[in-house]
Amino acid sequence: MSEQTIFRNARLADGSLADLTVIGGRFSAIAPAGQADRAAVEPAAIDLGGQLVVPAFVEGHIHLDTSFYGDAWRPHIPCTNGFDVRERVAFQARNLAAAAPMAERAKNQLELCIGNGSLAMRSHVMVDASVELKHVETILAVREKYRDLIDIQLVAFPQSGILSSPGTADLLDEALKLGCDLVGGLDPASFDRDVNGHLDVIFGLAQKHGAGVDIHLHDSGTLGLFQVEEIAARTQASGMAGHVAVSHAYGLGDIPADALAKAGEMLAARGVAIMTNAPGNHAFPPVAALRQAGVTVFSGSDNIRDSWWPYGDGDMLSRANMIGYRSGFYEDHELEAAFDVVTHAGASALGLEGYGLAVGARADFVAMPAQHVPEAVVAVPKQRTVYRAGKAVARDGKVLVPWA
Amino acid sequence: MSEQTIFRNARLADGSLADLTVIGGRFSAIAPAGQADRAAVEPAAIDLGGQLVVPAFVEGHIHLDTSFYGDAWRPHIPCTNGFDVRERVAFQARNLAAAAPMAERAKNQLELCIGNGSLAMRSHVMVDASVELKHVETILAVREKYRDLIDIQLVAFPQSGILSSPGTADLLDEALKLGCDLVGGLDPASFDRDVNGHLDVIFGLAQKHGAGVDIHLHDSGTLGLFQVEEIAARTQASGMAGHVAVSHAYGLGDIPADALAKAGEMLAARGVAIMTNAPGNHAFPPVAALRQAGVTVFSGSDNIRDSWWPYGDGDMLSRANMIGYRSGFYEDHELEAAFDVVTHAGASALGLEGYGLAVGARADFVAMPAQHVPEAVVAVPKQRTVYRAGKAVARDGKVLVPWA
Numbered sequence: 001m002s003e004q005t006i007f008r009n010a011r012l013a014d015g016s017l018a019d020l021t022v023i024g025g026r027f028s029a030i031a032p033a034g035q036a037d038r039a040a041v042e043p044a045a046i047d048l049g050g051q052l053v054v055p056a057f058v059e060g061h062i063h064l065d066t067s068f069y070g071d072a073w074r075p076h077i078p079c080t081n082g083f084d085v086r087e088r089v090a091f092q093a094r095n096l097a098a099a100a101p102m103a104e105r106a107k108n109q110l111e112l113c114i115g116n117g118s119l120a121m122r123s124h125v126m127v128d129a130s131v132e133l134k135h136v137e138t139i140l141a142v143r144e145k146y147r148d149l150i151d152i153q154l155v156a157f158p159q160s161g162i163l164s165s166p167g168t169a170d171l172l173d174e175a176l177k178l179g180c181d182l183v184g185g186l187d188p189a190s191f192d193r194d195v196n197g198h199l200d201v202i203f204g205l206a207q208k209h210g211a212g213v214d215i216h217l218h219d220s221g222t223l224g225l226f227q228v229e230e231i232a233a234r235t236q237a238s239g240m241a242g243h244v245a246v247s248h249a250y251g252l253g254d255i256p257a258d259a260l261a262k263a264g265e266m267l268a269a270r271g272v273a274i275m276t277n278a279p280g281n282h283a284f285p286p287v288a289a290l291r292q293a294g295v296t297v298f299s300g301s302d303n304i305r306d307s308w309w310p311y312g313d314g315d316m317l318s319r320a321n322m323i324g325y326r327s328g329f330y331e332d333h334e335l336e337a338a339f340d341v342v343t344h345a346g347a348s349a350l351g352l353e354g355y356g357l358a359v360g361a362r363a364d365f366v367a368m369p370a371q372h373v374p375e376a377v378v379a380v381p382k383q384r385t386v387y388r389a390g391k392a393v394a395r396d397g398k399v400l401v402p403w404a
Numbered sequence: 405m406s407e408q409t410i411f412r413n414a415r416l417a418d419g420s421l422a423d424l425t426v427i428g429g430r431f432s433a434i435a436p437a438g439q440a441d442r443a444a445v446e447p448a449a450i451d452l453g454g455q456l457v458v459p460a461f462v463e464g465h466i467h468l469d470t471s472f473y474g475d476a477w478r479p480h481i482p483c484t485n486g487f488d489v490r491e492r493v494a495f496q497a498r499n500l501a502a503a504a505p506m507a508e509r510a511k512n513q514l515e516l517c518i519g520n521g522s523l524a525m526r527s528h529v530m531v532d533a534s535v536e537l538k539h540v541e542t543i544l545a546v547r548e549k550y551r552d553l554i555d556i557q558l559v560a561f562p563q564s565g566i567l568s569s570p571g572t573a574d575l576l577d578e579a580l581k582l583g584c585d586l587v588g589g590l591d592p593a594s595f596d597r598d599v600n601g602h603l604d605v606i607f608g609l610a611q612k613h614g615a616g617v618d619i620h621l622h623d624s625g626t627l628g629l630f631q632v633e634e635i636a637a638r639t640q641a642s643g644m645a646g647h648v649a650v651s652h653a654y655g656l657g658d659i660p661a662d663a664l665a666k667a668g669e670m671l672a673a674r675g676v677a678i679m680t681n682a683p684g685n686h687a688f689p690p691v692a693a694l695r696q697a698g699v700t701v702f703s704g705s706d707n708i709r710d711s712w713w714p715y716g717d718g719d720m721l722s723r724a725n726m727i728g729y730r731s732g733f734y735e736d737h738e739l740e741a742a743f744d745v746v747t748h749a750g751a752s753a754l755g756l757e758g759y760g761l762a763v764g765a766r767a768d769f770v771a772m773p774a775q776h777v778p779e780a781v782v783a784v785p786k787q788r789t790v791y792r793a794g795k796a797v798a799r800d801g802k803v804l805v806p807w808a
Contacts, residue, residue, distance in 0.1 A: 073779055076734040280729035309734050310782045311725075321715075325684035330480040330713045375477055378714045382786065 004043035005390050009033050010053035012357065013336075013373050017050060022363040025389030030359060048367050052376055054339075055356050056119035056364040056386065057316035058346025061214075061247050061275045061300025062109070064123040064142065064152075065135040066092060069305040069314070070108030071100045076310055085191060089160055092307035093130065102135065106142045109304060112314035114150055115397040117366035117386045120352055122153040122214065122300070124184055124247075127171045128160035136175045149393055149401060153350060155214050157184035162201050163192045169201045176209040185215035188230075189223055195230055203234045212243040212351075214275070217251070220283070224251015225263060232270040241271025245298070245349055249274050252290070253283030260286060264293025273349040277302040277319065278326040280311075287327050291337060291345075298349035299323060299341050316342040318380045335374035363390035408447035409794050413437050414457035416761065417740075417777050421454060426767040429793030434763055452771050456780055458743075459760050460523035460768040460790065461720035462750025465618075465651050465679045465704025466513070468527040468546065468556075469539040470496060473709040473718070474512030475504045480714055489595060493564055496711035497534065506539065510546045513708060516718035518554055519801040521770040521790045524756055526557040526618065526704070528588055528651075531575045532564035540579045553797055553805060557754060559618050561588035566605050567596040573605045580613040589619035592634075593627055599634055607638045616647040616755075618679070621655070624687070628655015629667060636674040645675025649702070649753055653678050656694070657687030664690060668697025677753040681706040681723065682730040684715075691731050695741060695749075702753040703727060703745050720746040722784045739778035767794035 002024035010018050010033075017033035021043070068074050074095050079087045099105060113121060125139045136156060143152045156175035162168045162185070172183055183205045188198035206213050213235075217227055228246055235244040252263060252274065267274065273296040276284045290297050299319050304312030323329070324338035347355035354362040368384040370376035386394035393401050406428035414422050414437075421437035425447070472478050478499050483491045503509060517525060529543045540560060547556045560579035566572045566589070576587055587609045592602030610617050617639075621631055632650055639648040656667060656678065671678065677700040680688045694701050703723050708716030721743075727733070728742035751759035758766040772788040774780035790798035797805050 073775060075736045075778070078735060281732035305782065310739065310778065311729055313783075325715055328685035331482060332479045335714065371477060374479070374714065378709065379717075 004028075006043050006045045007053070007390075008045055008047045009050050010048045010367065011050050011371070012053065015372055020053070020357070020363070022390035025363055026354065027357065027359050027361050027363050030357065051367040052370040052372065053357065053365050053367050054373065054376070055343050055347070055361075056366055056388075057117045057342050058298065058350060058352070058355075059113050059118040059121040059300055059314070059316055060298040060346045060349055061277065061302050062113070062121060062123045062314075063125075063303055063306065064106040064109055064139050065102055065125050066096065066306045066308075067105055067109045067304045067312075068095070068099060069105065069112060069312075071105055074099075074307070076307075085186075086160070088308060089128075095307045102138045103142050106139055109314060110142070110146055110150065111399045112304070113301070114386065114399050115394045116313075116315040116317065117384055117394070118150070118314070118316050119364045119386070119388055120151045120347065120350060120355075122155060122182070122350055124155040124157035124214070124216070125175075125180070126159040127156050127168065127175050128158060128165050129167050129171070130160070132171055133174055133178065136178055136180060140179050149388055149399070151352070153181040153212075154179070155182040155184040156180040157216070158186055161186055161192045161198075163194050163197050169205070172201070172205055173208070176205060176211050180211070182206075182212035182214050183209075185213070185217075187217060187219055188215075188227055190219050195227055199230060199234055203238055203240075206240065206243075207238055212245075213240065214245040214247055216247050217249050220250045221254055222251070224249065225255055225259065228252065228263060228272075229266065232266050232272045235272050236270045242351065244271065245273040245275055247275040247300075248279075249276070249285050250283060252285035257289075260289055261293065264290050264295055268294030273298060275300060275349070276323070278323040280326075284326070287323055287341065288329070288334070288337065296345050296349050297341055298346040315380070316346075317376060320377050321380050324377055332374040335377040339373045339377050364388055408432075410447050410449045411457070411794075412449055412451045413454050414452045414771070415454050415775070416457065419776055424457070424761070424767070426794035429767055430758065431761065431763050431765050431767050434761065455771040456774040456776065457761065457769050457771050458777065458780070459747050459751070459765075460770055460792075461521045461746050462702065462754060462756070463517050463522040463525040463704055463718070463720055464702040464750045464753055465681065465706050466517070466525060466527045466718075467529075467707055467710065468510040468513055468543050469506055469529050470500065470710045470712075471509055471513045471708045471716075472499070472503060473509065473516060473716075475509055478503075478711070480711075489590075490564070492712060493532075499711045506542045507546050510543055513718060514546070514550055514554065515803045516708070517705070517720075518790065518803050519798045520717075520719040520721065521788050521798070522554070522718070522720050523768045523790070523792055524555045524751065524754060524759075526559060526586070526754055528559040528561035528618070528620070529579075529584070530563040531560050531572065531579050532562060533569050533571050533575070534564070536575055537578055537582065540582055540584060544583050553792055553803070555756070557585040557616075558583070559586040559588040560584040561620070562590055565590055565596045565602075567598050567601050573609070576605070576609055577612070580609060580615050584615070586610075586616035586618050587613075589617070589621075591621060591623055591631075592619075593631055594623050599631055603634060603638055607642055607644075610644065610647075611642055616649075617644065618649040618651055621650050621653050624654045625658055626655070628653065629659055629663065632656065632667060632676075633670065636670055636676045639676050640674045646755065648675065649677040649679055651679040651704075653680070653689050654687060656689035661693075664693055665697065668694050668699055672698030677702060679704060679753070680727070682727040684730075688730070691727055691745065692733070692738070692741065700749050700753050701745055702750040719784070720750075721780060724781050725784050728781055736778040739781040743777045743781050768792055
């Protein structure tokens with residue numbers, strides 16, 4: 001018989017206290033506190049003491065291969081003549097050559113995320129003619145080591161473009177064969193200067209492998225919007241609704257309200273999700289308006305202490321705070337919306353099975369001192385216990401399970 | 405003879421390790437680690453173990469009278485027809501009527517700030533025809549109780565305007581007699597509809613009492629800029645350079661670069677400081693450009709869990725992080741600039757005596773696990789020990805000294 005644990009006095013989002021019964025790593029019962037069925041043999045019991053219990057967070061966009069978190073400090077150096085992706089990639093290559101081994105850096109970052117309560121993640125992993133499949137191979141091995149602790153989706157990410165980086169299409173093909181779950185992209189217009197050519201490769205590979213798509217799109221304004229429209233059209237044409245995401249999509253942040261409304265309707269109808277990390281100093285997709293239109297908006301830490309910027313804390317609760325702060329969310333329902341972005345909406349974007357606090361769902365949850373979700377979003381309590389399949393795996397930011 | 409303590413192995417901003425000697429609450433020597441003069445009698449020694457030591461933070465804009473931090477959660481309710489200060493003040497009055505006593509709420513907020521490392525503060529305190537001097541009297545008493553722990557400047561703040569709220573000018577006069585250090589203001593144009601009339605009262609009272617000036621100015625664009633110019637002109641005319649600040653000054657955030665450059669030069673020349681909390685969802689004064697022009701830019705938490713919004717953590721290091729994040733500060737010198745805003749620039753704006761890590765300065769400092777200032781700004785370590793006049797007064801967010 002599967003192991004049974006009962007978590008008593010869990011505060012749910014509606015403020016009520018519940019007892020959560022977990023059997024075989026899944027919730028088998030959620031009952032008002034004190035009313036859970038008593039088994040013939042009393043199961044192991046953990047009293048959560050009225051702490052708020054929420055589903056584990058979903059880290060929807062991170063770069064496990066390129067962070068220096070836990071490694072030496074590497075000062076940021078700006079591009080010589082305005083932002084230039086190729087120059088940054090060269091800077092990154094120099095940094096990585098001097099850095100601790102990638103597996104160790106990925107481990108540091110993973111434990112940061114798990115410690116903060118993320119138990120599902122989508123990481124982009126760089127693929128190009130210079131690194132070929134080295135990053136993918138390393139991160140695939142890291143994923144395997146951490147599989148009992150966290151679910152990781154990997155995106156084969158063409159960091160140096162596709163058409164403008166000969167051989168990349170084949171490398172992406174190979175990365176998907178090796179085990180990547182999604183194929184990525186990078187600014188089809190401004191980077192590869194060929195929207196259709198770039199998207200042909202991406203959607204062709206996605207169809208060939210039954211893989212998802214998650215495209216980095218930084219282009220602003222109408223050029224950004226045009227590409228969002230093209231991606232949505234291909235999503236519909238290839239029957240991939242629910243399996244395609246556009247990351248950043250800055251263009252949605254600086255178009256008129258009527259164009260945004262139209263774009264929101266189209267994205268919702270065609271099943272394209274939008275990822276935003278609520279950047280600090282430029283426009284980003286309007287979270288409330290897109291959610292209102294029915295679009296799945298999810299979030300991620302994006303870069304953490306890497307060659308692109310020095311920020312990032314691997315904490316999706318503090319990311320929800322940032323989404324709320326940047327969006328002018330003050331009311332309780334708005335703070336709850338910001339929280340949804342890093343939990344249920346993230347699970348939906350990643351297509352996670354058995355997510356949430358519900359009978360039958362996997363018992364991946366976080367307990368923390370807060371009276372309800374709005375307070376958690378503004379206070380961002382760091383004293384958290386993280387449970388994976390009903391077992392405590394991290395407390396107060398520290399992973400309790402040793403590195404495999 | 406005054407008590408002597410030596411703090412060994414303090415990491416300074418330049419990365420070096422130093423021994424800091426404190427006598428009578430002030431730094432008497434700062435020497436490379438291991439080289440401090442040995443007294444005839446060995447003084448008490450505390451090994452800081454290589455932790456980063458920085459001057460205590462300066463909380464430059466807070467509202468001690470109106471927060472609900474530590475009290476019951478009060479959901480935010482938006483104004484019925486777009487933002488309206490009078491409607492919010494009415495909402496606040498209803499909330500305050502049901503809240504815990506003001507002194508208790510102020511204590512909660514003070515201990516939050518001290519726990520995070522702020523040992524100097526400027527708080528605005530509401531004065532108007534409805535509350536008269538009640539808030540001022542309460543907060544003056546709280547300041548007295550905490551005087552050994554934190555230096556507090558109080559601004560008599562006309563939350564309901566001056567000309568449009570009969571009797572307020574006299575109440576402000578009375579508040580300054582009672583012990584407020586500065587006279588405040590509120591949107592002379594958009595709120596009182598009379599820029600000169602509003603400023604006549606403020607600068608008249610400042611001159612009469614030898615008080616400073618700190619004016620809330622939310623007006624955007626050219627209307628905001630016009631009022632900044634008027635305030636600067638009066639500052640010069642009344643010989644008050646260095647004693648006047650404009651809080652928020654959103655107008656500086658949305659004017660063309662040439663107008664901003666001119667405004668920066670003028671503010672620097674006339675000795676007017678600018679306070680920004682790096683708000684989340686609208687334009688704010690460009691920190692780097694203003695500093696470049698020689699303007700003193702300081703910061704504060706502003707509202708914390710009150711009737712105006714639910715955010716705020718009373719942590720000026722996380723505020724430095726927000727300033728950097730919102731300003732696109734990535735390089736080390738930029739992160740150091742964000743840190744300067746919450747330390748030395750704040751001390752300058754508040755006119756603090758004996759601030760900093762220097763011989764003769766007061767030994768108000770914070771020790772935390774970080775290798776240097778840029779890392780502290782991006783990582784925001786919460787494990788801090790806060791020292792007031794060389795004595796530990798808070799650790800890991802908790803004040804060690806009981807409420808007087």
